[in-house]
Amino acid sequence: MPHKPFKAVIPAAGLGTRFLPATKAMPKEMLPVVDKPAIQYVVEEATQAGISDILIIIGRNKNALSNHFDSVPELETNLEKKGDTDRLAKVQQSSDLADIHFVRQGEPKGLGHAVLRARSHVGDNPFAVLLGDDLIDDRDPLLTKMLEEHERTGAAIVALMEVDPAHIHMYGVASVEEGSEDGVVKVTGLVEKPKAEDAPSNLAIIGRYVLSPAVFDILERTEPGKGGEIQLTDALQELAADPDGPGVYGVVFRGRRYDTGDRVDYIKAIVQLAADREDLGPDLRPWFKEFAATL
């Protein structure tokens, strides 16, 4: 368990245009993955790694997010009266998870800009950044190892995963030193969403970072990059290139990750997670087989 009081920052200010019209009036982070909103998985991941102070960066139309992590007295009283303790526990679970704070991003100027909005809340603490589009299976812990690596090295830590070269243009991509120790690699450079032919490797940043507050000074002066947005990857590239600093390390993840940022992957995530669930899997698995045979 880490000794420093890590905080977590969850950027959730995206417009969710890929999921319109579902996201017209509702943030994409509230889309259910089986029966929980995507963002609750991410908050639970942070709490499972021992982090209890969580800042969510929100955009417009994000009241549903703060409501979700708040208590709902009328619903709770209603369930209590009915003696529906199972559902009551589910309702209360999301409000009891952690100490959750919100700050608005203002203008959507990119991930780096969103992270910079966390500066006054984070203060002098090291912190984790968790992106809501990537869900990490709780059977394959990643964040705890990243926090430990940060404590050991003082470096910025990114989660890396080997991806199909056909998809590499959708990610921040790392060049790394040869050889790894216990799945940890030294990152020598980072580039945001390169073309496949320009990608330095097939190691993509998946949305988990552990950073020192020093990154805020860099983000303050980071110019808009790819897509005209202030990119976190560009700030991390500066840390990786600094010969006098602690640098950047990558924890290479080989576990189960679900991408909920894209419609096809979102549906796959629901199918996989539901099939594995004890309460739903026994009914679903035989049906999946029958259904697959009809395709």
Ligand code: G1P
């Ligand atoms: C962001 C980051 C990118 C990272 C990705 C992981 O991109 O900018 O470096 O690889 O998350 O999901 P986005 O998917 O928000 O465009």
